[in-house]
């Protein structure tokens with residue numbers, strides 16, 4: 373296993389408010405780590421720290437030297453009068469290692485190449501943002517609520533695609549999601565965040581954890597019978613997501 377990212381005892385204060393404290397985690401190649409947590413829990417702040425957009429943290433953030441990171445934002449605002457096709461939008465990205473056509477094919481969106489960006493549906497837009505992030509053959513994909521604005525069926529498809537791409541490209545994925553039950557089948561590890569790490573581990577473990585139930589209520593438990601996750605990871609043996617403190 374190749375370690376891509378390691379956070380050790382990371383904390384963040386903004387204007388004397390504690391935003392994050394005691395965050396420790398490790399992400400390896402081929403692994404999907406999903407961060408769930410209520411509004412204001414610090415999920416986006418954590419992602420920004422990893423992207424180098426938030427400064428002034430304590431603790432250490434280690435990245436594999438030269439790590440190529442592909443980022444998919446929550447959403448992208450494009451001016452309604454800007455004449456911009458999908459292919460043109462994709463060609464504007466820096467550090468391209470594959471062609472626009474190859475990237476679109478990876479997300480099953482070849483037919484959208486000539487479509488105006490403003491004409492895309494929510495699900496199509498998220499696929500295009502994912503395709504754009506793939507253009508530099510990322511070793512780490514960071515996805516901030518990639519399925520926002522997508523209907524439930526589309527969300528399930530999108531998370532399955534992210535899982536498929538992770539297996540195919542053997543990249544690591546750090547993802548924020550509001551819906552644990554929707555990502556359960558597509559994630560290896562989950563961190564439940566509320567400033568600090570409330571609980572962590574395999575998705576079923578987190579969904580049954582009292583801290584998770586306290587934050588989100590119990591409906592998640594009922595979903596377990598529908599969304600079952602199968603994989604070979606063993607948190608106890610790998611110890612790759614740790615809660616310090």
Ligand SMILES: Nc1ncnc2c1ncn2[C@@H]1O[C@H](COP(=O)(O)OP(=O)(O)OP(=O)(O)O)[C@@H](O)[C@H]1O
Pocket residue numbers: 386387391409410411412413414415416417418
């Ligand atoms: N630049 C900033 N200045 C002041 N406070 C900030 C700043 N950025 C984030 N915060 C605060 O940090 C807390 C965590 O915000 P963050 O956006 O990381 O949460 P989140 O878990 O992503 O929330 P949501 O699910 O609502 O998107 C919030 O209370 C927010 O107001």
